[in-house]
Amino acid sequence: MFGSNMFGIKEIDVAGLHSLLSEKKNLALVDVRSDNEVAYGVIEGALHLPLHLLPIKADELAKDVHTIFYCRSGARSAQACAFMAAKGYDNVYNLRGGIIAWTQSGLALAKVA
Incomplete structure (x- = not known):
């Protein structure tokens, strides 16, 4: 579920994120893509920043x-x-493979309101 990449960035895989979201764990999900990219959909519950x-x-x-x-x-x-x-944030994680990995796993995207 959790790990680190070769640069020491903490990561989470798609299965791990999906599990946390299904369990309604207290977390923040942040989409850092551009406005044009987000127009195609986001992972439900994500903040676009x-x-x-x-x-x-x-x-x-x-x-x-x-x-x-x-x-x-x-x-x-x-x-x-x-x-x-x-900046001193300890609990930050990168979704390994990004939204490409999410959709390749067969998981849905939500439309942006």
């Missing part, structure tokens, strides 16, 4: 919950995790 706005809005995210970042493939969300870890 484009990566370029993270430095401005980072302090709005709670430090006391597990925060899982995702993007298309996991690269930008890994950057988000590194940024947040540098």
